[in-house]
Amino acid sequence: MIWEFIQRAWRPALEILILAVGIYYTTRFVRGTRGWPVVIGFAVLLIALTLVTTLLDLKVLQWLLGNAYVFIALGALVIFQPELRRMLAELGSLPRFATAHEQRENIEIIIQTCERLAEVRIGALIALEQSIQLEEAVESGIPVDCEATPEMLEAIFFPNNAIHDGGVLIKGDRITHAACIFPLTQRQGLNKSLGTRHRAALGLSEETDAVIVVVSEESGRISYAYKGQLVRGVTLEELRAFLTSVLVRPEESRGFLAWLRSWTAERPKPGPVVVTRREPRPPPPT
Numbered sequence: 001m002i003w004e005f006i007q008r009a010w011r012p013a014l015e016i017l018i019l020a021v022g023i024y025y026t027t028r029f030v031r032g033t034r035g036w037p038v039v040i041g042f043a044v045l046l047i048a049l050t051l052v053t054t055l056l057d058l059k060v061l062q063w064l065l066g067n068a069y070v071f072i073a074l075g076a077l078v079i080f081q082p083e084l085r086r087m088l089a090e091l092g093s094l095p096r097f098a099t100a101h102e103q104r105e106n107i108e109i110i111i112q113t114c115e116r117l118a119e120v121r122i123g124a125l126i127a128l129e130q131s132i133q134l135e136e137a138v139e140s141g142i143p144v145d146c147e148a149t150p151e152m153l154e155a156i157f158f159p160n161n162a163i164h165d166g167g168v169l170i171k172g173d174r175i176t177h178a179a180c181i182f183p184l185t186q187r188q189g190l191n192k193s194l195g196t197r198h199r200a201a202l203g204l205s206e207e208t209d210a211v212i213v214v215v216s217e218e219s220g221r222i223s224y225a226y227k228g229q230l231v232r233g234v235t236l237e238e239l240r241a242f243l244t245s246v247l248v249r250p251e252e253s254r255g256f257l258a259w260l261r262s263w264t265a266e267r268p269k270p271g272p273v274v275v276t277r278r279e280p281r282p283p284p285p286t
Contacts, residue, residue, distance in 0.1 A: 049065060121216075124157045125167035134169045141166070141169065144176065202230045204225070211247065212226070
């Protein structure tokens with residue numbers, strides 16, 4: 001009797017388990033994205049229409065709602081197009097990470113470069129490649145292929161240099177391209193004070209999993225962009241802590257499960273302003 005019940009029930013139980021896991025991870029993935037408020041509004045509207053058509057027995061509206069799944073799927077693809085493209089690209093090219101020691105050395109190179117450029121107010125735009133190849137996301141660039149050092153990055157971004165205008169691509173401990181044009185973000189409602197460098201950093205972070213570091217030429221402030229979020233006016237210690245949290249991974253966290261956890265982790269809820277700006281700290285009293 002028990003064996004017959006198990007034979008009849010294991011398939012429905014498996015289907016329920018798969019659906020539950022799929023719904024759970026889909027919800028975790030959608031939360032915190034730009035389309036999350038749209039999903040909430042559309043779900044409320046759909047539930048309200050369903051209740052009204054059911055209570056009032058509106059046949060035409062019931063038929064339209066019953067055949068609207070194709071349009072809902074197309075709408076989801078449009079709304080979450082940047083996130084889905086980045087997720088599928090990462091899934092198709094799970095990276096082989098460098099050691100933690102090598103990554104910490106690369107982070108210190110970025111920190112030293114930002115510190116030197118910020119002091120003399122020289123603008124910089126640096127993209128650190130991860131799993132998605134950045135050459136496919138930029139429109140142009142000059143191949144460099146040299147070791148990434150603070151001196152080399154300073155030389156590239158020096159105002160009188162022929163290749164100082166544009167972004168630099170770094171893969172591991174090497175500079176692969178310079179004078180790159182990054183895709184500008186198409187997001188509306190951004191702070192009008194954002195310059196081209198910051199908009200390019202935000203645009204590239206929306207299409208790839210790269211970490212982009214920006215040094216403002218006007219103010220010398222340091223910013224970073226990652227997965228569609230831009231944080232401005234950070235200190236060197238804050239930048240080091242962020243780069244360490246993203247780039248330095250312990251051995252046990254490398255692989256598909258870690259990738260899945262990173263995509264379904266809780267994200268900050270989006271507000272009306274997508275760019276976070278940290279004001280500089282006042283100098284200590286003398």
